[in-house]
Amino acid sequence: MADHREAVLNSKEYIEPSPMPKDVPHVDELGATSAPLKSASFFIGDRCKEFNDDFMLCKQGSANPGDCLKEGRKVTRCASSVINDINKHCFNQFKSHFDCLEFNNQYLFPCRNQERSLNECVAASLNLHKNIPGSPENQPQIHEKTDPIHKRIQH
Amino acid sequence: MEYVRGKQDLPPPGGFETVKYKRSLPLKGPSGAVIFGTILAISGWGFYKLGQGNLEMRELEREKIWSRINIVPALMAENDRDIYRRERAAMARESEIMKDVKGWQVGQSVYNGKRYNTPSMYVL
Numbered sequence: 001m002a003d004h005r006e007a008v009l010n011s012k013e014y015i016e017p018s019p020m021p022k023d024v025p026h027v028d029e030l031g032a033t034s035a036p037l038k039s040a041s042f043f044i045g046d047r048c049k050e051f052n053d054d055f056m057l058c059k060q061g062s063a064n065p066g067d068c069l070k071e072g073r074k075v076t077r078c079a080s081s082v083i084n085d086i087n088k089h090c091f092n093q094f095k096s097h098f099d100c101l102e103f104n105n106q107y108l109f110p111c112r113n114q115e116r117s118l119n120e121c122v123a124a125s126l127n128l129h130k131n132i133p134g135s136p137e138n139q140p141q142i143h144e145k146t147d148p149i150h151k152r153i154q155h
Numbered sequence: 156m157e158y159v160r161g162k163q164d165l166p167p168p169g170g171f172e173t174v175k176y177k178r179s180l181p182l183k184g185p186s187g188a189v190i191f192g193t194i195l196a197i198s199g200w201g202f203y204k205l206g207q208g209n210l211e212m213r214e215l216e217r218e219k220i221w222s223r224i225n226i227v228p229a230l231m232a233e234n235d236r237d238i239y240r241r242e243r244a245a246m247a248r249e250s251e252i253m254k255d256v257k258g259w260q261v262g263q264s265v266y267n268g269k270r271y272n273t274p275s276m277y278v279l
Contacts, residue, residue: 018244020236029233037226045225052228064271065235066242072232079229108222109215132221135214142214149208150215 027073030080035098038106039115040086042130043122048078082128090121108143110152115143242274 020026030037037044045052051074058068086094097118100111108115122128135141142148185193242262250261266272 016241016244018240018247020240021243024236024239027236029236030229037229038222041222041225044229045221048228052225055228055232059231062271065238068232068235069239072228072235075228075232079226108218132214132218134217134221142211142218145211149204149211 024069025073027076028080030076030083032083035101035106036083036094038108039094039098039101039118040083042132043086043126043128044079044082046128046131047082047126048075051075051078082126085126086122089125090118093118093121104152109148109150112143112148112151119143238273245274 032040051071055068055071055075058071062068093114097111097114100114101108104110119130130141130143132141132143140146246262253259253261264272
């Protein structure tokens with residue numbers, strides 16, 4: 001992230017032991033690693049678009065991390081609600097998809113079969129749909145293509 | 156003087172066999188036009204596929220970028236909370252250390268301005 005530095009020292013690893021101050025409401029962190037996040041990202045984007053846009057607008061107004069905590073909590077709650085719902089309703093498809101991502105350098109294109117079943121399940125049970133903004137209209141999006149040129153050569 | 160009449164050299168009965176002047180080379184294969192056309196067709200097909208593949212690459216890139224855009228706010232929010240927690244802890248430490256110094260403002264920026272700067276020093 002361009003305007004973000006980790007709040008850690010570069011020369012020495014430092015874990016801040018103090019907890020979050022009491023005046024800041026608690027929110028459970030996402031706790032998902034990169035592959036599940038990537039697998040669920042379009043569903044997070046679908047359900048949490050308003051919260052995400054709000055948060056990014058707030059960040060555009062102020063770079064101070066203390067200024068957008070409220071919006072940030074909403075973003076995190078929404079994202080974890082998506083992850084929890086997928087875990088509840090489509091765990092097997094979800095797991096097979098992010099396992100596939102893990103084994104394929106986190107490229108999306110080798111995992112279309114798993115992704116298709118995950119998308120179907122999520123669309124049926126959660127009514128969340130994968131949509132890539134800016135894709136050419138009047139033709140299937142890249143994840144809906146039945147015979148793509150770029151696909152896994154070895155199976 | 157007597158002449159001995161020699162035998163005249165004549166073609167064999169039935170005549171000479173015909174002279175084989177026709178070239179007998181192995182088959183040459185398809186004509187230049189056919190080869191040229193085939194190469195053009197194969198290359199054309201390949202370039203078409205290449206173009207389609209490039210368009211597909213563009214869409215794959217778009218998909219990757221949007222998959223990241225969708226989760227950036229969540230990651231940023233998490234990181235912000237961590238930075239905020241660390242800053243508050245650092246300020247608490249600072250006020251504890253500097254409590255005897257009069258006029259000391261805890262957490263005051265070293266810059267003269269309202270813009271936020273990520274702290275470059277931490278009191279451990």
